[in-house]
Amino acid sequence: MAGASTPSALQTQLWAGSIPLAIRLAKQESKTYESDVYLVYFPRISYLPLLHRRLHEFFFSSLIDQNVFPADGWLSYEDVPLKWHYPVGLLFDLYSGASEQLHDQSGVEQDQPDEILPWKLTLHFSDWPTEHLVRLDPDNDALRDAFRNSVKEACFLRHGSGKVIMSLSREDSTKLWLAVEQQNLAMFNSVNQKLLHPPGVSLRYIPLKVYLPAAAAVDSTDQPSPGHLRVVQSLVTPTISTPKGQTQTLGMALNTLLPTLFPSRRSPLLALPVLHGAVVPLSVPVETLAEVAAYADGFLHIAVVMMA
Amino acid sequence: MADASLPPFPFLSHQKFAWTCEAFVWAFDQCEDQEDWRSARIVKSPTGPCLRIIREVRPDHEAPDPLPELEDHDSDPEALVRPPSAPFLTVEYDIHLSPTYQVPTLYFSIRDAFGQPIMSVDTIYRLLVSGYHAPELRATGIMGGLGMVNHPMTDRPVFFIHPCQTADALSAIGGEREVLLVEYLFMWMGVIGACVGLNVPLQMAQALGMTTWKEDIDSKDEVG
Numbered sequence: 001m002a003g004a005s006t007p008s009a010l011q012t013q014l015w016a017g018s019i020p021l022a023i024r025l026a027k028q029e030s031k032t033y034e035s036d037v038y039l040v041y042f043p044r045i046s047y048l049p050l051l052h053r054r055l056h057e058f059f060f061s062s063l064i065d066q067n068v069f070p071a072d073g074w075l076s077y078e079d080v081p082l083k084w085h086y087p088v089g090l091l092f093d094l095y096s097g098a099s100e101q102l103h104d105q106s107g108v109e110q111d112q113p114d115e116i117l118p119w120k121l122t123l124h125f126s127d128w129p130t131e132h133l134v135r136l137d138p139d140n141d142a143l144r145d146a147f148r149n150s151v152k153e154a155c156f157l158r159h160g161s162g163k164v165i166m167s168l169s170r171e172d173s174t175k176l177w178l179a180v181e182q183q184n185l186a187m188f189n190s191v192n193q194k195l196l197h198p199p200g201v202s203l204r205y206i207p208l209k210v211y212l213p214a215a216a217a218v219d220s221t222d223q224p225s226p227g228h229l230r231v232v233q234s235l236v237t238p239t240i241s242t243p244k245g246q247t248q249t250l251g252m253a254l255n256t257l258l259p260t261l262f263p264s265r266r267s268p269l270l271a272l273p274v275l276h277g278a279v280v281p282l283s284v285p286v287e288t289l290a291e292v293a294a295y296a297d298g299f300l301h302i303a304v305v306m307m308a
Numbered sequence: 309m310a311d312a313s314l315p316p317f318p319f320l321s322h323q324k325f326a327w328t329c330e331a332f333v334w335a336f337d338q339c340e341d342q343e344d345w346r347s348a349r350i351v352k353s354p355t356g357p358c359l360r361i362i363r364e365v366r367p368d369h370e371a372p373d374p375l376p377e378l379e380d381h382d383s384d385p386e387a388l389v390r391p392p393s394a395p396f397l398t399v400e401y402d403i404h405l406s407p408t409y410q411v412p413t414l415y416f417s418i419r420d421a422f423g424q425p426i427m428s429v430d431t432i433y434r435l436l437v438s439g440y441h442a443p444e445l446r447a448t449g450i451m452g453g454l455g456m457v458n459h460p461m462t463d464r465p466v467f468f469i470h471p472c473q474t475a476d477a478l479s480a481i482g483g484e485r486e487v488l489l490v491e492y493l494f495m496w497m498g499v500i501g502a503c504v505g506l507n508v509p510l511q512m513a514q515a516l517g518m519t520t521w522k523e524d525i526d527s528k529d530e531v532g
Contacts, residue, residue, distance in 0.1 A: 130427060131425070132464070135427060156409060
């Protein structure tokens with residue numbers, strides 16, 4: 001592992017990763033037929049509501065109803081309301097269609113075709129989709145709270161209790177979120193290292209969540225709504241319980257969690273795990289992956305993409 | 309009766325949680341004369357079983373001993389006083405096992421007679437949270453221990469009580485004593501459910517309390 005708060009090259013790269021967004025105002029809310037386009041490179045690890053204030057300002061003069069606030073804002077992609085509590089990188093991997101084009105298993109990066117990038121999103125300030133999204137508030141307390149709950153959950157998984165996160169000072173806890181808002185990796189690591197490696201506490205489970213879009217979740221009983229997700233989660237140990245304590249790879253973990261989608265531990269046959277826009281090799285140890293490639297809340301948020 | 313391979317109280321394995329729910333629904337089915345709950349049943353899903361309890365409340369209902377400031381919140385359209393003849397609201401409580409915290413987690417939603425969800429936190433407090441529980445629920449976080457998330461099964465926004473304090477609360481109550489599987493959810497409802505109006509119907513508690521008490525004594529006899 002690298003020194004206390006020195007980020008690894010990979011982590012630096014992940015934090016620098018951005019998605020070009022092209023945001024238009026919903027037609028029915030716009031005074032003009034063709035709304036202006038707000039273009040932005042938005043960090044993969046960040047959250048959409050952090051854009052709302054700027055979007056509200058940018059589109060204000062085009063709004064038919066100007067009695068709306070930044071917190072009324074929500075974004076959709078092809079009629080799927082985007083869940084603001086997920087990092088935008090995960091949303092992109094799940095919904096943009098870019099993941100489906102990653103079938104090349106050689107690991108060679110491919111340029112995204114023009115029709116996907118920039119990612120074209122629609123902005124709304126009215127008709128909040130109450131069946132899909134939790135409401136936001138003017139101070140983004142709900143967003144901060146969702147982030148903190150997720151950090152807390154990751155800590156609980158890692159060390160089996162809430163002690164580590166509870167012992168974090170208020171200042172550090174504020175800094176952690178501020179680092180995400182400001183994209184400040186050094187500041188982030190100065191706090192996050194305390195959460196990852198508290199003295200005298202051993203690692204129990206790897207914070208990992210696997211996301212299945214409706215297409216992959218064939219056994220869903222409820223009528224799936226647009227963008228419906230099934231989140232699969234279990235207690236994933238860093239080693240598997242053999243006398244030797246063999247290292248757990250992503251393939252082993254996925255084979256245990258979703259045996260029908262990942263019948264082999266070694267090679268993807270039906271589905272691919274996508275993280276930060278890349279297909280993750282099944283042979284990667286989960287502990288190493290969590291150390292360098294977790295999102296800011298400490299979780300490995302892995303999108304599952306069906307192979308054609 | 310403790311099995312070393314299962315997590316110790318208050319943590320539940322998936323299997324133990326499933327048994328606990330079954331025992332609870334069985335106990336509910338035995339008691340025909342209660343009027344508090346409309347139904348209690350197990351709903352199976354890919355993310356594991358969930359115990360679903362449905363209750364009705366009147367829109368003009370007030371949880372016992374409400375905090376005065378909760379009532380005159382003018383930004384809350386649902387808080388309008390309605391005539392007593394207004395149709396019932398349906399509260400759906402879903403109890404899931406948290407895969408992280410390994411304790412049951414409470415998700416709930418209220419819908420009006422037209423099936424529209426009620427999203428106002430203040431209305432939730434007025435209808436479900438008794439004055440006794442309000443301060444502790446509001447104490448931590450934005451809405452306190454009470455928050456909103458997407459439901460693990462339906463993916464729709466629902467209210468929930470954050471489970472990170474549940475294990476500690478149950479330990480404080482269960483203590484050193486052996487807690488029987490059938491008792492578990494009774495105890496859990498006393499701690500978590502009661503905060504938002506999910507109380508075990510009296511008849512059910514009485515019916516089950518007698519048998520549980522007996523078993524408890526028997527097990528003590530064996531030890532002694």
